[in-house]
Amino acid sequence: MLIGDVARRSGVSARMLRHYDSLGLVRPTGRSDAGYREYSSEDIRRIFHIESLRSLGLSLRDVRRAFDDPDFTPSELVDDLIRRTRERIAAETELLTRLRRIGAAEPAGWEDVLQIVALLQALGSKSAGKRQRAALSSVEEVPVPVEALVEAALSETDPNVAGALRWALAQSGEDGLALLAEGLGSPAAEVRERAVRSIAEIPNGGATALLRDALTNSDVAVRGHAALALGARGVADAVPTLVDMVVEGTNDVDAADALSALASRPASADQIAARLVDSLAHGAVEPSARRRLTQALAGIPGTTASRALTDLSHDEDRAVALTAAYILGIREA
Incomplete structure (x- = not known):
């Protein structure tokens, strides 16, 4: 032929x-x-x-x-082809993601496209300073797609850059909440914590709803951050978790402050005091936890807390008794 x-x-x-x-x-x-x-x-x-x-x-x-x-050896060549194909797919996927993000920003012209590309590159820079400036610029200049901000926030290890990214996300309103909610389910504990901290800085009802859901998260750190944020928003649902934090000694000072803020209304004060007293009466509570619970009562106004402190001033644990007596002296002064 x-x-x-x-x-x-x-x-x-x-x-x-x-x-x-x-x-x-x-x-x-x-x-x-x-x-x-x-x-x-x-x-x-x-x-x-x-x-x-x-x-x-x-x-x-x-x-x-x-x-x-x-x-x-065919198998060696096939293995090499698999590796190269995966690398190519990863590169193409990264390019596709970048293009989608540029499209989502709806650039008005090539100048906008170039600025968005520059900001996206800066967010992935090895320099913490460049990443921080990019996070701040994403709000002040050409907006960076919220998907890119969420990805950066969930992977950022530098505390200053992380703070800038959380601030930038807070300016975006509810746009990033769905992606941050996915972060709460990440298998990586550090990602879950970054997600809940980012949600905590978004001041709207959608974020509050996510924080309420986070109170049942299996990760104790996530529950703690959610409870502190909800306490600052005046959400009473956080009280049980905050009391648990006092008992466990996990951010107990912040938890006690949050309980004090939630106890600004008389009805809430009595309910919170009653929960603290119930925890004090629990036989399995360690002596150190009883002292922390007694200290937490200091920030709770009302008769329920005062009666509890009076009883505790005669407690068998001398440290608890002295703490209660000291608090009563301040309250009566």
Whole structure:
């Protein structure tokens, strides 16, 4: 079969067939009566084999080695192809993400596109200073898509940059809440904590609802951050978690301050005092926890807290008794 016929039937151009010939991959083994080279059925079979291997991503150099090297190991080559394909997919996925983010920012012109690209690159910089400036600029200049801000906030390790990113997200309103909610379910504890801290700085009802949900999160750190944020917002649902934090000694001072803020209304004060007293009466509570609970009563106004402190001033634990007596002296002064 002459080269033109082979090209038509195989779908491989005559130019590429000549290139295969020059590389020694497929050389026509026959001759026509007129002296033209002819491809045998074996030659055509080899062409299809070459095309099959090329469809897997092999270079012509790899194909030739596969055919001619007696020590060639297909499994090693396939493993290498898998690695290279994954790298290529990762690169293409990164490019797709970047393009989507640029599109989401709805740039008005090429100047906006260039500014967005520069900010996205700065957010991924190794320099903490550049990342921080990019976070601040994302609000003051061309807006960076909230998806990029959330991704940066959930991966940021520098506290100053993290603070700037949380501030930038707070300016975006509810746009990033859905993505931050996904962060609360991350298998990485540090990501979960960054997510709840970012949500805590967004001042709207959607964020408050997410923080309420976070009170039942399996991660104690997430529950704690959510409770402190809700306490600052005056949400009574946080009280049980805040009391648990006092008992456990986890950010207990902040938790006690949050309970004090929530106890500004008389009805709330009595309920919070009653919960603290119930915890004090629990037989399994450690002596150190009882002292922290007694100290927490100092910030709770009302008769329930005062009666509890009077009783505690006669407690068998001298440290608890002295603490209660000291608090009563301040309250009565």
